[in-house]
Amino acid sequence: MENIIYFKNITKKYPGVIALDNVSVSIKSGEIHAMVGENGAGKSTLMNILGGEILPDMGEIVLNGKTVHISNPHAARLNGISIVYQELKLCPNLSVVENIYLGRERESGGGRINWTKMNMESREVFKSLGVDINLKVTVRNLSIAEQQLVEIAKAISLKSDVLIMDEPNSALTLNETEKLFANLKRLKGQGVTIIFISHRLEEVFKIADRISVLRDGRYLGTYNTAETGIDEIVTLIAGKKLVSELSHKKGKDVKFDAIALEVKDLCRGKYFSHINFQLYEKEILGIYGLQGAGRTELLETIFGMENPDRGEIFIFGRRVHIKSPVDAIKNGFAMLPEDRRRNGLFSNLDVKDNIGISSMREISSIGFLKRNRLLEIAREFVKMIGIKVRSITQMVRNLSGGNQQKVIISRWLATKPKIFLMDELTRGIDVGAKAEIYKILRKLRDDGLSILLVSSELPEIMAECDRILVMRNGMLVADLSREIATKEKVLRFALKG
Ligand SMILES: Nc1ncnc2c1ncn2[C@@H]1O[C@H](COP(=O)(O)OP(=O)(O)OP(=O)(O)O)[C@@H](O)[C@H]1O
Ligand SMILES: [Mg+2]
Incomplete structure (x- = not known):
């Protein structure tokens, strides 16, 4: 195969950090090429250069043997390059189809916009993705998974020669991811070159022909998938041997007499109904389910972001009325939301304030902010879970996507909650940091924290949870202790019971 793209000696510096340090990589025409590396390794920066979002300080991009100047996203498109960005870039106030054709509306005679054609074409792309989505709905009203699918559909509909996907399926479930992969393989069959970024190495090994590794802005090499293994790549990514990504050490002392959280007959509209469960003290309780099963809505309702139609919530045996997140926090809850972009970061604040903002009560005394305490807490977390700042x-x-996530996780851990609701905890987090975060989780659990962990990642659910609930179509369909839970069982309940 010929090289379609050659990143030649690319360097990009930001104040205090070299995001890319003289990186040279070749991408072959028609291959699926994975880019892997820790949070902050430089993956998105390299892709954003190819996508015309940022300019390199040095180096060039050679496309089909010719040096090209991609100085803006439009130029990238003209060169046959399209990109699904890590952070979604849709216009929230436009409809699905308007987003897909933004800036390149199909016209019929007389300059009139040809909606029929655009609708038809988009429907086709969604159909190939196995997605049923209302094209007229405003993007703001879609779930993140749906938004991600719209981005993907948009990129595919551009019919580019090179398709870049920066963690395109971070919010998608197994099923949706599989359909996406089938599509990528089909596109590859048609000669499209695909660059794919992901932290989930199992899937990288499933789909990629070759894998390139970046660490601290430096290029470490490209490997044929068939000739390397996950362990080897993990070692390259982390720069050291990780003991084990998912440790199986469990808390022995789940106290089945102390109930931290009890939910009785909770119902909310079409989202979920008659939910009953108990979360014990010092327990990590997993909730598995497919996208749309109602897991996120359940968590949001418990946390007071939405009101239930009926039902009761008890905390350590005491009935509570949680009308807002503020109530929830007062009652000892913390919540790591699924959509961190919308519900979490204060992008105009710095790292320490983002970490400290929810634990001001501890940090401030009689109105004075204990600045030293804040600095101390922030430094502690930055070190503990390896936030690259x-x-x-x-x-x-200015942090990389994964490092922003780590900041939010730190913020909530710093509040020392009693009950922690977590929605897709390790989405977008690199393997090394994942292991650290699980370790912290287990320690917190052993120190008395109760955790409700919603996850679409079965390996995470299987390895980290003391007990597993399965949701399907808004109902709880299984409650499995880890002794009896197997992957197959959990999946079967999630799919059809
Ligand atoms: N606009 C910016 N200003 C300052 N520093 C930046 C900016 N954009 C990126 N960086 C820094 O460049 C480095 C590389 O970031 P990049 O987003 O490319 O990482 P990544 O490999 O995509 O990580 P992740 O897996 O977390 O998405 C990081 O240290 C990041 O903080
Ligand atoms: Mg990135």
Whole structure:
């Protein structure tokens, strides 16, 4: 195969950090090429250069043997390159189909916009993705998974020669991911070159022909998937041997007499109905289910972001009325939302304030902010889960996607909650940090925290949870202790009971 793209000696510096340090990589025409590396390794920066979002300080991009200047996204498109960005870039106030054709509306005679044609074409793309979506709905009203699918559909509909996907399926379930992969393989069959970024190495090994590794802005090499293994790549990514990504050490002392959280007959509209369960003290309780099963809605309702139609919530045996997140926090809840972009970061604040903002009660005394305590807490977390920052006064908006997530996780851990609701905890987090975060989780659990962990990642659910609930179509369909839970069983309940 010929090289379609050659990144030649690319360097990109930001104040205090070299995002890319003289990186040279070739991409072969018609291959699926994975880019892997820790949070902050430089993957998105490299892709954003190819996508015309940012300019390199040095180096060039050679496309089909010719040096090209991709100085803006339009130029990238003209060169046959399209990209699904890590952070979604849709216009929230436009409809699905308007988003897909933004800036390249199909016209019929007389300059009139040809909606019929655009609708038909988009429907086709969604059909190939196995997605049923209302094309007229405003994007703001879609779930993140749906938004991600719209981005993907948009990129595919551009019919580009090179398709870049920066963690395109981070919010998708197994099923949706499989359909996406089938599509990528089909596109590859048609000669499309695909660059794919993901932290989930199992899937990288399933789909990629070759894998390139970046670490701290440096290029470490490209490997044929068939000739390497996950362990080898993990070692390259982390720069050290990880003991084991998912440790199986469990808390022995789940106290089945102390109930931290009890939910009785909770119902909310079409989202879920008659939910009953108990979360014990010092327990990590997993909730598995497919996208749309109602898991996120359940968590949001418990946390007071939405009101239930009926039902009761008890905390350590005491009935509570949670009308808002503020109530929830007062009652000892913390919540890591699924959509961190919308519900979490203060991009205009720096790292330390983002970490400290929810634990001000502890940090401030009689109105005075204990600045030293804040600095101490921030430094502690930055070190503990390896947040890659130049300094704790760096603006959060300049961090890589995964490092932003780590900041939010730290913020909630710093509040020392009693009950922690977590929605897709390790989405977008690199393997090394994942292991650290699980370790922290287990320690917190052993120190008395009760955790409700919603996850679409079966390996995470299987390895980290003391007990597993399965949701399907808004109902709880299984409650499995880890002794009897197997992957197959959990999946079977999630799919059809
Ligand atoms: N606009 C910016 N200003 C300052 N620093 C930046 C900016 N954009 C990126 N960086 C820094 O460049 C480095 C590489 O970031 P990049 O987003 O490319 O990482 P990544 O490999 O995509 O990580 P992740 O897996 O977390 O998405 C990081 O240290 C990041 O903080
Ligand atoms: Mg990135």
